[in-house]
Amino acid sequence: MGAPGATAAAGHDLPEQPDVLVVGGGTAALCAAIAARRGGAGVLLLEQAPRWLRGGNTRHSRNLRIRHEVPTPLSPGCYDRDEFCADLQRATGGSADAALARLLVEHSARSTDWLAAAGVQFQPVASGVLPRSRKTAFLLGGGTAMLNRLYAAAEALGVDIRYSCGVTDLKLERGRLAWVDCASASASTSTSTSTRASERTRLRPRAVVVCCGGAQANRAWLRSRWGDAADGFINRGTPHATGEVLHCLLRDGVRAAGDPDGAYLVAVDARSPADDGGIVTRVRCMPAGIVVDGTGRRIHDEGGDTASTRYALWGRRLADCPGQIAHVILDGQGLRGAPPSLYPPLLADDVDALAAALSIPRAALEKTLAEYNAAVRPPAAGDEDVAGWHTEGLTPPKSRHALPLTEPPFGAYPMRPGITFTYHGVAVDADTRVRLEDGGVVENLFAAGMIMAPNLMPRGYLSGLAMSIGVVFGRLAGEEAARHVVG
Amino acid sequence: MSSDECLHDTRAEARRVLGICNACGYCNGFCDLFEASKRRPAATAVDLEHLAHLCHGCRNCLYACQYAPPHAFGVNVPKTLARMRQRSYVERLWPGTWSGWLAAAFRHGVLTASLVSVGAIGLLLWLVWMSVPSEVLFSAHSGVQSGTGAFYRILPWWGMVLIGFLPLGWAMLSIGLSLRRYWRAIAPPGSVSWRALGSALHDVVVMRNLRGGGPGCNDLDDRASHLRRRLHQTLLVGLLLSFAATLAATFQHHVLGWQAPYPLLSAPVLLGTCGGLAMTCAVVGLARLKRREDRSPTDAEARSLDLAFLGLLFLVAVTGLVLLALRATPAMGVLLAVHLGTVLAFFLLLPYSKFVHAGYRLLSLLAEALERAGRQQV
Ligand SMILES: Cc1cc2nc3c(=O)[nH]c(=O)nc-3n(C[C@H](O)[C@H](O)[C@H](O)COP(=O)(O)OP(=O)(O)OC[C@H]3O[C@@H](n4cnc5c(N)ncnc54)[C@H](O)[C@@H]3O)c2cc1C
Ligand code: SF4
Ligand code: SF4
Numbered sequence: 125m126g127a128p129g130a131t132a133a134a135g136h137d138l139p140e141q142p143d144v145l146v147v148g149g150g151t152a153a154l155c156a157a158i159a160a161r162r163g164g165a166g167v168l169l170l171e172q173a174p175r176w177l178r179g180g181n182t183r184h185s186r187n188l189r190i191r192h193e194v195p196t197p198l199s200p201g202c203y204d205r206d207e208f209c210a211d212l213q214r215a216t217g218g219s220a221d222a223a224l225a226r227l228l229v230e231h232s233a234r235s236t237d238w239l240a241a242a243g244v245q246f247q248p249v250a251s252g253v254l255p256r257s258r259k260t261a262f263l264l265g266g267g268t269a270m271l272n273r274l275y276a277a278a279e280a281l282g283v284d285i286r287y288s289c290g291v292t293d294l295k296l297e298r299g300r301l302a303w304v305d306c307a308s309a310s311a312s313t314s315t316s317t318s319t320r321a322s323e324r325t326r327l328r329p330r331a332v333v334v335c336c337g338g339a340q341a342n343r344a345w346l347r348s349r350w351g352d353a354a355d356g357f358i359n360r361g362t363p364h365a366t367g368e369v370l371h372c373l374l375r376d377g378v379r380a381a382g383d384p385d386g387a388y389l390v391a392v393d394a395r396s397p398a399d400d401g402g403i404v405t406r407v408r409c410m411p412a413g414i415v416v417d418g419t420g421r422r423i424h425d426e427g428g429d430t431a432s433t434r435y436a437l438w439g440r441r442l443a444d445c446p447g448q449i450a451h452v453i454l455d456g457q458g459l460r461g462a463p464p465s466l467y468p469p470l471l472a473d474d475v476d477a478l479a480a481a482l483s484i485p486r487a488a489l490e491k492t493l494a495e496y497n498a499a500v501r502p503p504a505a506g507d508e509d510v511a512g513w514h515t516e517g518l519t520p521p522k523s524r525h526a527l528p529l530t531e532p533p534f535g536a537y538p539m540r541p542g543i544t545f546t547y548h549g550v551a552v553d554a555d556t557r558v559r560l561e562d563g564g565v566v567e568n569l570f571a572a573g574m575i576m577a578p579n580l581m582p583r584g585y586l587s588g589l590a591m592s593i594g595v596v597f598g599r600l601a602g603e604e605a606a607r608h609v610v611g
Numbered sequence: 612m613s614s615d616e617c618l619h620d621t622r623a624e625a626r627r628v629l630g631i632c633n634a635c636g637y638c639n640g641f642c643d644l645f646e647a648s649k650r651r652p653a654a655t656a657v658d659l660e661h662l663a664h665l666c667h668g669c670r671n672c673l674y675a676c677q678y679a680p681p682h683a684f685g686v687n688v689p690k691t692l693a694r695m696r697q698r699s700y701v702e703r704l705w706p707g708t709w710s711g712w713l714a715a716a717f718r719h720g721v722l723t724a725s726l727v728s729v730g731a732i733g734l735l736l737w738l739v740w741m742s743v744p745s746e747v748l749f750s751a752h753s754g755v756q757s758g759t760g761a762f763y764r765i766l767p768w769w770g771m772v773l774i775g776f777l778p779l780g781w782a783m784l785s786i787g788l789s790l791r792r793y794w795r796a797i798a799p800p801g802s803v804s805w806r807a808l809g810s811a812l813h814d815v816v817v818m819r820n821l822r823g824g825g826p827g828c829n830d831l832d833d834r835a836s837h838l839r840r841r842l843h844q845t846l847l848v849g850l851l852l853s854f855a856a857t858l859a860a861t862f863q864h865h866v867l868g869w870q871a872p873y874p875l876l877s878a879p880v881l882l883g884t885c886g887g888l889a890m891t892c893a894v895v896g897l898a899r900l901k902r903r904e905d906r907s908p909t910d911a912e913a914r915s916l917d918l919a920f921l922g923l924l925f926l927v928a929v930t931g932l933v934l935l936a937l938r939a940t941p942a943m944g945v946l947l948a949v950h951l952g953t954v955l956a957f958f959l960l961l962p963y964s965k966f967v968h969a970g971y972r973l974l975s976l977l978a979e980a981l982e983r984a985g986r987q988q989v
Contacts, residue, residue, distance in 0.1 A: 176681060183677040186637055245826045245835075247640035254640075264824050265675030266637030272674055272833040397683050404634040404678075464633035464652060 138306070139284065141328050142168035143609045144602070145304060146283075147291050147369060148335035149173060150180035151267075151591055152573025154274035155598030156333040156605070158242060161281040163606025168329070169283055170306055172290030172336070173364045177400075178271065180337050181361035181545065181574070181590075184402040185267035187260040188595065189588035191233040197248040198236060198261040205229050211259070215584040221381075223554050224579050228596050235595040236261050243273040260588035267591075291336070291369050292324065296376035299560065301569045303328050331568040331605040334558075335598060338546040338574045339367025340387065341399060346543070349385050356448025358392050360542040363399035370550065370575060378566070379551040379559045382578020386547030388585055389439025394449055394538035395467050404466040407537045410438060411525045412458035414496055415539075417445045420479070420488030422496070426452075427514070427524035436585060442541040451482050451538050453493075456531035469535035478534045493529060500526045545590065549578040556601040568608055570601040618702065621694045626654045628691045629662065631684055638672040640824040643979055644688075645672075650982075661797045663695030664968075664975040667820040669828035670908040671835070680907070689908040697912050700967055705788040716963040718912050720919030727960055728926060732952030735774070739765055739948040748944040761872055765944045766951065768864075774955050782961035789962070790970045797974065799981045807980040814976045818843060832905045839900055846893035849928070852886030872938055884935060890928040894921050920965035926953040 144160040146153050149171030161167045171178050191208050192199055208229045212220050236246060245264040247254060254262050263270045278285060286308070293305040307324045339345045341363045346354035359365075374380055396405040410426045415438075417423055423445060429437050442450055454462060459469060472478035475493055479486040495518060503512025513526045550558050550571050557565040573594040580593060629648045632638065639645040644666050651658040670689045678684035701714040716723040739748065743765055762771075814820065818840045821828055827835040860879035863869040873879050898921050901914070930950035937946055961967075 176679075245824070247824065251640045251824065253646050262640075264640045264826070265671060266677070268637075268677045269671075269675035276834060400682065401684075402635075402677050403637070404631055404684075406634075464630065464649065466631060466634050 138286065138289075138325050138327060139166075139168055140326075141330065142166055142284070143330050144168070144605045145170065145327060145329035145332045146335060146602075147304075147332065148180065148337060148573065148575075149178045149285075149287075150182035150271075150335065150337060150573060151185075151274075151594030152335035152575075152598035152601075153333070154271065154278055155238075155595050156335055156570075156572050156602035157278050157283045157285075158274065158281060159599045159602025160333070160606040161278070161283050161602075163603050164610045165331075165606040167278075167283045168327075169278065169285045170289045170291060171285065171287050172366075173287065173362060174309070175287040177362065177364070178275070178287060179268065179362075180365060182267045182271055182594065184361055184400075185263070185591050186403070187257065187262045187588045188235065188591035189232060189260050189586060190236055190592065191229050193233070196236075196261075197250065198246050199258055200249055200256070201258040203259045208232070208259075211586055212580070212589075215586045215589075216581055217583060219582045221579045224552070224597075227554060227600070228580060228593060231596040231600070232592045235592065235599075238599065239270070239274075239595065242277040244270045245273070259586075290364070290366075294332075294369065294372050294376075296373070296378070296566060296569075299564055299567055301329075301332050301566055304332060329568075330609045331570070333556075333570045333572060333598075333601045333605050334369050334373070334550075334575055335571070335573045335594075335601070336369050336575055337362070337365040339365060339370055339548065340543045340546050341365040342367045345371075346387075350387075350443070353443055353448055356540055357389070357443070358394075358396050358401065358405070358540050358542045359399045360390070360392060360401055360403075360405060360544050361399075365545075365574075367546075370548070373550055373558065377561050379561045381549045381551040381576065382547040382582040384548045386578075386583055388436060388544040388547070389443055389541040390435040390544060391438040391442055391539045392542030393465065393467050394540040396540075396542070401466070401542070405542060406435065407452060407465070407539050408435070409454065409458065409462045409537070410434075410452050412461055412527075413452050413454040413529060414492070414522065415450050415452050416484065416489065416492055417450045418447050418484060420484045420492050422492055422520060423450060425520050425523050427511075427522045427526055430524075433585070438539075439541045442539055448540055449538060451484070451536040453478070453529065453534060453536050455529040455534055457527065458529070459533070459535045462535075465537065467537075469537050471533050471535045473532050473534075475534060478536060482536055482538065496522070496526075497528045497530060500528050545574050545577075547578050547582055549575045552576045552579055552597075555604045556597055557604070568605075570605050572597040572601040618698050621691075621698050622656060622659055625659045625663065625691050625695050628686050628688055629654060629659070631678060631686050632672075632688065635678075637677075638675055638688075641671045641675070642667065642669065642820040642824070644692075644820075647979060657796045659695055660699045660793075661975050661978060663692040663699060664971040665820070665979065666692040666696075667818070667972070668693060668909075669821050669823055669839075671823045671829050673908040674829045674833040687908065690910050693910040693913040696968065696971070697910065697916070699793075699971065703789045703793050703971075704962070705785050705792065713963050716960070717916060720912070720916035720964070721922065722915075723963070724919035724923050724956070724960060728923065728953060728956040731956035731959065732949050735766075735948040735952035735955065736945070738770075739944060743944065749941045761938075761943070762947060763870070765947050771951065774951055775958065778955060778958035779961070782958055785962040786967055786970060789967070790974060793971060794974050797978050799978055799985065801981065801985065803977065803981065804984060807977060807984050810980040810983070811973060811977040814980070815973055816844075820976075829908075830900055831903055839897070842893045842896040842900070845889050846897065846924070849886045849889030849891075849893055850924075852882050852889060853928075853931075854886075856880075856883035856886055880935065883931065887928045887932045887935075890924055891932065894925045894928065897921055898925070916965045919960075923953070923957045923960065923964065927957050 143165035144167045146157045146169040157167045157169045191203055193202050193204055212225055247262045247264040289306055289308040291304055292307045295302045304327045305324055341359050345367055391407045392405040393407055414422055415426050424441055470481045472481055475490050476486055479489040499515040499518035501516050511524045515522045515526045552558055552571050556570045558569045558571050559565050577593045633649050648662050668689050672688045673679055676686050678686035701717050704710050821840040827837040828839055830836045830839045856879045930953050934946045934950045
């Protein structure tokens, strides 16, 4: 897609001393670049991905969490400061940095207007086709559409954008970021980051905003935390979230935030590509069936979780399964009600054939199903709700939606843990300046987006929070960086 | 590859792509297609056809798609559905007798339109040349005032009828029967209500599905604009005005007994001039967009069909305007023949041109409007 201003050959003629260097190309990076440019600074933006894959995990996002004191065309009802703060503290077990949380909640109310002024389109509730969501606003066309608008706005403002050009190393000296090394890959369509050409350039920017996301695409890094289990993970988002910058910063004495072992995992179809399968790979129909691991045994109460956190709970459980794989098994009735899926379910006329298709010991699967079907009980008399079906005397129990699984054909979705982001980042102060391990800050280094989100979200998650963090702190970081250089 | 296999592949690809969209749904604010597709999880051949005609090809959902090529999922909805529409035009063609041949007309739109136009213009020139003495053909018509039947000295009235109404009648019959078959396949149960019809016509007039959910379409690339929608509306208005001009002329001829050419300030000339100008401007604008647009969201055959239709419209409109301007000069005779030639080509190709999209789209919008009304009642 040849588009205006697509600057391909990245490594060449890079300005050696840009006012502000923005590292990354997602929400946080674009907001930072636009804000810094409007603040009067010259801006160079380096995006490690090629143009078609620009924008990191933002490409896959849909909505952002916003405070609004009155109903708006984008979100019904109201969502005030107290409720937002309370949600955040509850989801993170009270571990969110209070000052940053206040900033987020405060500024989130202005983020949709700010984005709209940059040309971003939202989808009004009146479109009638959105899930009801009081706490978030939906992007028309999703994150990729938003990125198109933000890149266009940045280009129009004169931001120098280079694709296929990533930061590979950097140096912190005496509380300053001294230099940054970057390397460009030939503008290929390859998603592999290892094919990077060795053309390196050393830049000495006056200020830097790092917005390059987490390290969830870095297999070696995941293996160092999760051992062999990491091989069974599927990375839902960009293959470019490789964490070099995070690694270099922590190496040079930056204070870490969040949990080095944490990862936000959800259940995804095991047949998904290793990277970038995005939202459509999710598997959601656990309550309609039973979930068995590779040995044919059930692993958890499938009807128990109802909150929106249920996806993440299953992600963790899958990570603990042998081979990090399990299967949700449905019968004919469950299959009819299953939500649309990326891949069709594996189908079989009877349990034997299904066991063979899934490489599960036949006897074990038959036993599990027989025990389950023998334990299901209808809801109490007078209760018509199918959710009231439950098991009795079964471990683990299925507390709700426990309909008998007897109607052929039988179907299965194989599942693996899908990593969305990691909970390990850099600590920042209220100006988004990166903090040092031994106190103090790096005077010319700012961070925004997922690389600093663990300050606010060391664990847990709220839908739309990551994007809100990207917009709010991207803007702040861009403004601060411009102020630092322009004065 | 045989056309059956080809159709099979096109369907399989549409099914695959829309299956991914059903699981994603991010684009459901752009147009009606995405929710309509979700309501048709079985994605039968007829479902896919209906969905393809529902898509207005605004292209927004390609630029917004995180799975657009070269992503491994390779989701390109506009292109996939443009292919489906092409196949549907051929498959629904009535009569199906020469559909193998006529499929080629759909496949090679520009080539077909060029050949037929040249042939038709040649035929008319030849007819006029053979039948009209050259003193008459090239005489200065400056003395000839309106209302004297000067045109009929070049070509008799019945000749014009033969050239105009016979092919047009055939085209309408063919398109009508094709559309009837289509409607029978897609019509939701129950009868058509005026309300639903009104709603579908409203969708056509404002081209609601070309609004991209508000900001407009990705006419050229990933920037949004309303230019294509406006141009398309102008073209529609131009066509309707030209049609009205023809009706007015027929009325004056038959009912009032007035002879063409009509004076400049008469209804047929005024309507025709406005219609011709609107059509010319719209066609030029649309063709310029087509020339500059990113081609990844389109299908090469569909693009050729679009260009062919624009070309035909341009020829008809421009030769008509030139004829009007120079009707009092010695060039009138030749110009009349050329203009009628373009009209003949236009009518002959109507059932095998992009023109047919209007009918299919209206019917698909109507089916959606009926379903919408049905859902609201429940
Ligand atoms: C499938 C999916 C759906 C999601 N949906 C939502 C949602 O609906 N709402 C929500 O709030 N969040 C959602 N998220 C979370 C998402 O991570 C955030 O919304 C958002 O992308 C974070 O923005 P960011 O700018 O910090 O990081 P990203 O958007 O990931 O951007 C990081 C950028 O840095 C670049 N980069 C990385 N390393 C380097 C380097 N060394 N040099 C140069 N550039 C580099 C990358 O190429 C990328 O462009 C979703 C995530 C996934 C995977
Ligand atoms: S076109 Fe792409 S982004 Fe849009 S609904 Fe389909 S899969 Fe989702
Ligand atoms: S009308 Fe536009 S948004 Fe809708 S399917 Fe067609 S190209 Fe996509």
